[in-house]
Amino acid sequence: MAVTTGSDRARATLAFLRRKITTGEWPVGSRIPIEPELAEQTGVGRSTVREAVRSLASIGMIETLPGRGTFVRSAAPTSTLLNEFLTDFTLEEILSYRRALEVEAAQQAAMHRTDEDLAALERAATEEIGCTRCPVLGFAGGEDSAFDSKFHRLIFDSAKNRLLAALYAGINDRLRTPEHRGRLANVATGAEMERDHARVLDAIRRRDFIDAVHAMVDHVDHDVVIVNDQHEVVPPLTRTPEQQQRIDTAREAQDKAQA
């Protein structure tokens, strides 16, 4: 390539890094190579690499965590506009909206998933077995681990609705900010997460959008919740014992059908 000027080099470097992410060579959640390695791969100086990394961070595709490295956050640029817009809303409002998106995505995924989507979802569900929590917002994050759950993200891919996916990415970014993150807890155990994901997956496999909605509602009710100052869980919905009984009965029927 005929790279001559500094700005050409910067553009080419940015394109190189972006392509690594959009092609999935660097999957979401993965750590990208360190600056000197990137400088070697691209044949440009470290300051040019740093500049490109900063550009990608500013559009939400990657994030640098001090002392841990730089991680891929999103395969598509997330809108800073959306992010700023969301700062006007409370955590309760944002979490409730996330719940609505998850449920709608599950429904759409059951209707629009392809065989490839299903295979990818099955792989992701298997990979996440053994996590201590649903890694949906990175709460289960270990060393290099993902910032979000591949399973949840793939449901949005399967839903084939770009707006849902873009809003979801924006909401998750907002929830991951330190001011919100401290008030959120992931209360479902690893075993509950596996059971919930299996149920959502099964409904999507059978293209049963009604079961998909119910299974996802069940899951989002206890995957990420708000805790108050006393570390008590603030339930997303309060239910009477009768309502809880109906939910339990429906859940048992589904478990039995699946067994």
Ligand SMILES: [Zn+2]
């Ligand atoms: Zn989950």
